[in-house]
Amino acid sequence: MSFIVFIVTLLLSLLGISFALLNAEWITVNYYVGTLKLPISLLVLCSILLGIVLSVSMLSCKILQLKIKNSRLQKKCLELESKITG
Numbered sequence: 808m809s810f811i812v813f814i815v816t817l818l819l820s821l822l823g824i825s826f827a828l829l830n831a832e833w834i835t836v837n838y839y840v841g842t843l844k845l846p847i848s849l850l851v852l853c854s855i856l857l858g859i860v861l862s863v864s865m866l867s868c869k870i871l872q873l874k875i876k877n878s879r880l881q882k883k884c885l886e887l888e889s890k891i892t893g
Contacts, residue, residue: 826851 827848836843836850 827846830846830848830851832847833844834847834850836845
C-alpha cells in the first residue's frame, strides 16, 4: 500500500513541476494597496491553498457545531432513558 502512495505522490509531484514549468510567465497582480509580480503557477498554487484552508476551517466549524449538538442530544437521551427505566 505504501508503494502505491509513493507512486501517486511521485506522479502528482511531477505533474505539479511540469505545470509550473509550462506556466512560468510572470504576471502582475493588482490588489487594493499595491501590486505584486509573480509567476502564474505560484498564483494558481496560492489560490488553491487558500481555498483549501478556507474550506477546512469552515468544515471544522460545522463539525464542531454538530459534535456539540450530538453531545447535547446524547445527554438528553440518557436523561429520558433513566426516566423510563425508573
